[in-house]
Amino acid sequence: MTRVVFVHGGAGRWSRVKDLKRYEQALREAAEEGYKELLNGSALDAVEASIRYLEDTGLFNAGKGSVLNFDGFIEMDAGIMFSKDLKVGSVACVRNVKNPISLARKVLEIDGHVFLAGDTATKLAKAFNLEELNEVREDRRRRYIELKRMFEENGKLPYKVLENSIRYYLRAQAHETVGAVALDSDGNLAAGASTGGIWLKIPGRIGDSPVPGAGFYADMHGAVSATGIGEVILRTCACIRACTLMALGLNAEDAVRSVVNYVTEIFGKDNIGMVAVDSKGRIGCAYNTEGMARAYMKDGISEPVVKILS
Secondary structure, three states: OOOEEEEEEEEEOHHHOOOHHHHHHHHHHHHHHHHHHHHHOOHHHHHHHHHHHHHHHOOOOOHHHOOOOOOOOOOEEEEEEEOHHHEEEEEEEEOOOOOHHHHHHHHHOOOOOOEEEHHHHHHHHHHOOOOOOOOOOHHHHHHHHHHHHHHHHOOOOHHHHHHHHHHHHHHHOEEOOEEEEEEOOOOOEEEEEEEOOOOOOOOOOOOOOOOEOOOEEEOOOEEEEEEEOHHHHHHHOHHHHHHHHHHOOOOHHHHHHHHHHHHHHHHOOOOEEEEEEEOOOOEEEEEOOOEEEEEEEEOOOOOOEEEOOO
């Protein structure tokens, strides 16, 4: 069985992002971290390790790089799934947690629980002695002040913020949600995703990243992780749709391309990107944005393959 890990750092207008080489290096190292886990562990270990690394860089919209909600706080979502026994762990609206993906892994390991949110999830992180998040990127803070002032000057009410922040997000930047998929030597598959959500989101808003079947999914046929506009991905259940296509015989590439085409037909462009691996170790990537940050490492190659704008 060919071992492979495929990571992503979001889809969007990556040509507007400065210093792409820093992002390329982070993706390369995240893929290497995941592959190290594959050598002696499981696909689940690989996905967690890769996403943890991307959360810790502070470059992406996840972990300490997360954007701020309408009240000026970081609220993060994450989810992880293992094909063996279809085990899932998800957390949403967590604060002060350095690695939400590891908290999601802890939820996966709790019998009878799948999804925890808010204060309960945050308290669980403390119970497991997970590291706290005690910093916010200074540029994130400055951008929050700028956007908040803009909305206040335009007379926008809080309930209008979500709609307008999505429009801004589409126009102005890459969707830097992070995720990963992996296949291990035992034939097990795993998938996960982690995000800080969208700028100025209404507190309590939950996107696709922690929702099994939408932002991530893994079963015996394939593993998929998505990024983009959460409301679009939620409404199309993009990841389980791709896994279903793999169950019907499509390879990973054709499956995610079919789903992205479907989403584009309904909602237009600039809203989704996906990475996947199928049960035979074939990888796939598709997106309807300008670019998608991703990297993979697998048996038989000496170093990760990294792409963002191609």
